[in-house]
Amino acid sequence: MSAIILDGKAIAADIMADLKEEAARLKSQGCYPQLVVILVGEDPASHVYVGRKEKGCAEIGIKSQTIMMDAGIREEDLLKQLQDLNQRPDVHGILVQLPLPRHISTDKILTAIDPKKDVDGFHPVNRGKLMAGESCLLPCTPAGVQEILKRSGINPEGKHVVVVGRSMIVGMPFAVMMMQKKPWANATVTLCHTGTRDLVSYTKTADILVVAAGRPKTITAEMVMPGAVVIDVGTNRVDAPEATRGYRLTGDVDFETVRHIAGAITPVPGGVGPMTIVMLLKNTLQAAEASISQ
Numbered sequence: 001m002s003a004i005i006l007d008g009k010a011i012a013a014d015i016m017a018d019l020k021e022e023a024a025r026l027k028s029q030g031c032y033p034q035l036v037v038i039l040v041g042e043d044p045a046s047h048v049y050v051g052r053k054e055k056g057c058a059e060i061g062i063k064s065q066t067i068m069m070d071a072g073i074r075e076e077d078l079l080k081q082l083q084d085l086n087q088r089p090d091v092h093g094i095l096v097q098l099p100l101p102r103h104i105s106t107d108k109i110l111t112a113i114d115p116k117k118d119v120d121g122f123h124p125v126n127r128g129k130l131m132a133g134e135s136c137l138l139p140c141t142p143a144g145v146q147e148i149l150k151r152s153g154i155n156p157e158g159k160h161v162v163v164v165g166r167s168m169i170v171g172m173p174f175a176v177m178m179m180q181k182k183p184w185a186n187a188t189v190t191l192c193h194t195g196t197r198d199l200v201s202y203t204k205t206a207d208i209l210v211v212a213a214g215r216p217k218t219i220t221a222e223m224v225m226p227g228a229v230v231i232d233v234g235t236n237r238v239d240a241p242e243a244t245r246g247y248r249l250t251g252d253v254d255f256e257t258v259r260h261i262a263g264a265i266t267p268v269p270g271g272v273g274p275m276t277i278v279m280l281l282k283n284t285l286q287a288a289e290a291s292i293s294q
């Protein structure tokens, strides 16, 4: 048996076409959606991510601006910048690229963003609303995973969804989304982490297994129920001297063995990764739409 490959790249391209139309509709109503990204320091990976976000905005025809700040910037200067952006009616989405330098409190910065413009969905108000099942800006990666399931016709309702990893940006919010009494959710959820004893006893009973552990080969074939849906969020760089960049990307799932057991599986790269940016753009349009319907 060989699993169906859930092609995140193709799904993302379909959503981009929808978002382009949505952006055009907003512009026809006089609303020009704009995303502002703040990039502090010179982290090469962060620069790559921010470049992709700018490209995504251009592709769907919305404005983007990147504010570059020196790694040594004072916390209060960054807070002041956020206050200014919060006040600007032409700015609908604000994102501070993480990680931040150590001398800056990430919690303080994320909390300073207006929750209505918090397109990463990391503000405590949005996290609280998510817990309460209220409408809010959803964190992009978990929202992207749910969208992959939806667009592939895989309904989690009544299924056992096992999530490996409890970070605040992926595992925890995804588990919360899946347990809600809502369409494309309403699952029975198990959340595993490093404190979980006998991980395999849980993963083996998953109808849908979502892995966000940040370690290659966290999930191997014998840990997966035959026919299960496996979503690999992991994005790990492993040394590959033969590759031009000297590394290659791999997920948390041993793709080559698990693909023969699973019913459907996302690849890395080309699975969850492309969905994250698309959901960020979707959130920016959602924030812009909300700003005109207030």
Ligand code: NAP
Binding pocket: 141, 164, 165, 166, 167, 168, 169, 170, 171, 192, 193, 194, 195, 196, 199, 212, 213, 214, 215, 218, 233, 234, 235, 236, 272, 273, 274, 276
């Ligand atoms: P994180 O903050 O490091 O959290 C990892 C979680 O996995 C923790 O809860 C940890 O448990 C758990 N874990 C680690 N090893 C485990 C094991 N062997 N068994 C059970 N649980 C284990 O990572 P993250 O930010 O959630 O990211 C996870 C992965 O997703 C990374 O590879 C990251 O690069 C990737 N990612 C991809 C995207 C995308 O767009 N594709 C977006 C975000 C993240 P404890 O809590 O007990 O430590």
